[in-house]
Amino acid sequence: MSEADYNPLPVSPVDHSTETERYHVFVNLALVLAAITGIELVLVYLPFKTAFIFTVLVSLSLFKFVAVIAWFMHLIYDKLLLTLAFGTGLVIAAGTYTALLFLLSTDFVAPQEIPGSIPGL
Amino acid sequence: MSDSETHHEDEHKGLMIDNKKLLMWLFLGSDCMFFGTLISTHLIYRKLDPLSFEPTSMFSLELTSFSTFILLMSSFLMALAVSAMHKGQIKSFRRNTVGVVFFGLIFLACQVYEFTEFAHLGLTLESGTFGSTFYLMTGTHGVHVAIGVFWLICMLFYSYTGKMDAHDSAVDVEVAGLYWHFVDIVWIIIFTVVYLIEFIGKV
Numbered sequence: 001m002s003e004a005d006y007n008p009l010p011v012s013p014v015d016h017s018t019e020t021e022r023y024h025v026f027v028n029l030a031l032v033l034a035a036i037t038g039i040e041l042v043l044v045y046l047p048f049k050t051a052f053i054f055t056v057l058v059s060l061s062l063f064k065f066v067a068v069i070a071w072f073m074h075l076i077y078d079k080l081l082l083t084l085a086f087g088t089g090l091v092i093a094a095g096t097y098t099a100l101l102f103l104l105s106t107d108f109v110a111p112q113e114i115p116g117s118i119p120g121l
Numbered sequence: 122m123s124d125s126e127t128h129h130e131d132e133h134k135g136l137m138i139d140n141k142k143l144l145m146w147l148f149l150g151s152d153c154m155f156f157g158t159l160i161s162t163h164l165i166y167r168k169l170d171p172l173s174f175e176p177t178s179m180f181s182l183e184l185t186s187f188s189t190f191i192l193l194m195s196s197f198l199m200a201l202a203v204s205a206m207h208k209g210q211i212k213s214f215r216r217n218t219v220g221v222v223f224f225g226l227i228f229l230a231c232q233v234y235e236f237t238e239f240a241h242l243g244l245t246l247e248s249g250t251f252g253s254t255f256y257l258m259t260g261t262h263g264v265h266v267a268i269g270v271f272w273l274i275c276m277l278f279y280s281y282t283g284k285m286d287a288h289d290s291a292v293d294v295e296v297a298g299l300y301w302h303f304v305d306i307v308w309i310i311i312f313t314v315v316y317l318i319e320f321i322g323k324v
Contacts, residue, residue, distance in 0.1 A: 023204055026201060030196075040317060044317055044320040054321060057321075061312075065310060068302055069306060072196050072302045073302045073303075079138050081143070082142070085146040093161075096154065100161050
């Protein structure tokens with residue numbers, strides 16, 4: 001089959017105009033994501049309080065994370081079940097970190113034994 | 122029964138979600154747990170195990186920011202490639218996919234360069250928990266990027282066979298796109314919690 005026979009492909013069930021609308025959303029989002037990355041880079045050089053910079057960095061990072069999932073990955077256009085499927089993994093991942101953080105908090109970890117020393121002495 | 126009808130048979134009747142897409146989202150959910158564990162391990166050991174060196178002396182914020190920017194833009198091109206496929210514009214799909222592959226390769230080249238620099242500075246897989254958890258986490262991410270690049274190259278070649286059809290191929294491209302975007306979001310997290318946070322109050 002020559003390329004002319006199948007190019008362009010017949011349109012898929014997704015509406016053509018919807019895709020055009022999404023195109024503009026993607027362009028705007030890409031610009032916002034690039035701008036946020038620039039802001040993050042500048043932020044660490046600014047003489048603000050550590051807690052403030054930390055909070056802003058984490059917030060910006062979460063925004064980028066959610067924005068890519070929602071728009072680039074089409075999750076806001078798709079069924080709720082897909083959000084739940086992914087969200088479950090995300091919650092378990094976040095839970096793992098939180099659990100490890102509490103379990104291995106420095107207050108609860110026994111001091112490391114010195115190699116060659118006799119345990120208990 | 123035609124291919125299209127067979128495909129619709131494959132779709133989950135009650136939910137009306139394509140099986141491939143559902144499977145990919147479930148895989149991404151499980152991959153989220155996988156990366157969650159790797160990132161958690163790195164962060165926990167970073168907290169527990171004091172380092173004899175300052176990671177900021179090794180990390181290049183400019184290089185990592187550039188890598189992040191490249192990956193974000195590749196995600197944008199991937200979204201355009203998926204959109205083009207939904208519209209049946211195969212040439213546009215190919216153009217955007219070539220861009221994604223190119224950006225993916227740039228990202229991988231940056232990572233190889235970074236790893237080489239770190240190895241020269243003495244940070245190896247054997248140099249303590251920081252080295253092992255850092256390489257395991259970023260290396261696993263790099264492998265994911267490499268798999269994504271390979272997948273997209275295969276799709277590009279497939280697009281020249283003339284076997285692509287509007288519905289099935291659009292779903293296939295979308296599934297590959299989901300994987301690629303996931304690789305991007307994992308890096309968004311790694312960039313902030315592993316690299317950027319180290320620099321707070323130290324530059």
